[in-house]
Amino acid sequence: VRRVTGRRCGESRTRAAILAAARDHFAARGFNGASLRAIAAAAGVDTGLIRHFFGCKDDLFIATLHVPDEVFEWMRKALDGDVGRLGERMVDAYLRLWENPATAEPLLAVARSAISSKKGTNRLRAVCGGSVFRDFLPHVGIDRAETRIALAGAHLMGVALARYVVQVPPLVNLGRDELIATCAPAIQRYLTEPLP
Amino acid sequence: VRRVTGRRCGESRTRAAILAAARDHFAARGFNGASLRAIAAAAGVDTGLIRHFFGCKDDLFIATLHVPDEVFEWMRKALDGDVGRLGERMVDAYLRLWENPATAEPLLAVARSAISSKKGTNRLRAVCGGSVFRDFLPHVGIDRAETRIALAGAHLMGVALARYVVQVPPLVNLGRDELIATCAPAIQRYLTEPLP
Numbered sequence: 001v002r003r004v005t006g007r008r009c010g011e012s013r014t015r016a017a018i019l020a021a022a023r024d025h026f027a028a029r030g031f032n033g034a035s036l037r038a039i040a041a042a043a044g045v046d047t048g049l050i051r052h053f054f055g056c057k058d059d060l061f062i063a064t065l066h067v068p069d070e071v072f073e074w075m076r077k078a079l080d081g082d083v084g085r086l087g088e089r090m091v092d093a094y095l096r097l098w099e100n101p102a103t104a105e106p107l108l109a110v111a112r113s114a115i116s117s118k119k120g121t122n123r124l125r126a127v128c129g130g131s132v133f134r135d136f137l138p139h140v141g142i143d144r145a146e147t148r149i150a151l152a153g154a155h156l157m158g159v160a161l162a163r164y165v166v167q168v169p170p171l172v173n174l175g176r177d178e179l180i181a182t183c184a185p186a187i188q189r190y191l192t193e194p195l196p
Numbered sequence: 197v198r199r200v201t202g203r204r205c206g207e208s209r210t211r212a213a214i215l216a217a218a219r220d221h222f223a224a225r226g227f228n229g230a231s232l233r234a235i236a237a238a239a240g241v242d243t244g245l246i247r248h249f250f251g252c253k254d255d256l257f258i259a260t261l262h263v264p265d266e267v268f269e270w271m272r273k274a275l276d277g278d279v280g281r282l283g284e285r286m287v288d289a290y291l292r293l294w295e296n297p298a299t300a301e302p303l304l305a306v307a308r309s310a311i312s313s314k315k316g317t318n319r320l321r322a323v324c325g326g327s328v329f330r331d332f333l334p335h336v337g338i339d340r341a342e343t344r345i346a347l348a349g350a351h352l353m354g355v356a357l358a359r360y361v362v363q364v365p366p367l368v369n370l371g372r373d374e375l376i377a378t379c380a381p382a383i384q385r386y387l388t389e390p391l392p
């Protein structure tokens with residue numbers, strides 16, 4: 001049993017290494033300029049193993065854009081509790097997604113490709129319009145839920161890109177709790193208060 | 197005289213065509229994967245003309261990330277007037293930047309490259325920390341101006357990417373005036389009201 005577990009752990013580490021190398025390579029070269037051979041070299045595996053785990057280049061690209069279940073679970077959990085502090089919990093949960101490499105790397109890959117290619121744009125639009133937000137809507141239980149979630153999401157994405165990716169100094173220097181307290185009122189308003 | 201003007205107009209159209217082709221190509225292939233030959237083909241010119249106007253590939257890349265003066269002028273103009281409506285004017289001016297191809301294309305190129313490469317990240321950080329914001333600070337005349345501008349900028353960038361690039365339906369469907377009225381209170385608060 002231990003050997004099987006060991007092999008599974010090794011497999012999952014190898015898959016993760018391939019995905020990380022693929023995300024960097026697709027970001028640097030775009031989908032068309034990317035090659036399985038270069039990704040395999042960066043991950044320290046051969047291309048056969050990539051084909052075995054992921055299939056063709058298109059399948060691997062889709063896999064790099066897979067948003068893990070934790071993303072949706074953490075955001076859903078943030079919905080529970082006092083509605084008056086929903087903004088605070090949403091900012092907290094969203095920052096946590098970007099502080100954890102297992103969730104931050106796929107989110108960054110989706111954001112990058114959405115901004116650089118039509119293929120990625122369609123993918124991000126599908127995620128935004130997809131299960132997450134359909135699940136959210138009944139919980140929020142307020143008029144114009146899709147508009148509210150899009151506004152809150154756009155604001156939070158801007159903050160995450162500025163703080164974690166571009167690393168704009170004033171946002172990097174804000175403490176986590178201070179950033180939550182600073183952004184929560186805007187998110188609270190978008191989600192729960194009257195809009196024009 | 198007319199002929200000289202004509203040639204200048206033609207030159208500036210050719211430069212603009214090369215820059216537009218280069219932005220698309222760098223977005224699709226990244227800096228390392230990009231080639232002057234492919235950019236020249238896309239722009240319908242020969243590589244010699246690109247070298248004549250812009251120099252080497254590195255210089256051309258820098259040129260695609262040049263933020264035109266209008267960007268700073270429009271944002272500066274938005275500072276003038278009633279401080280109580282600063283948020284409204286800032287959202288209005290920022291949306292205008294993304295509605296106009298001459299300003300939207302370089303802003304998108306900077307955002308794309310900032311999210312995909314270290315070279316671009318440094319460039320965007322330099323723009324954020326640079327002249328625009330140094331000029332803004334005395335006008336805003338409030339404590340913690342750099343933090344306020346970073347918060348407002350991150351929020352506005354998220355909204356622009358969601359509306360104009362990813363085209364998230366609820367944000368595309370909001371009318372311009374409605375979007376301004378919706379986002380202005382958050383921007384007003386970041387720029388002028390007490391922060392935690």
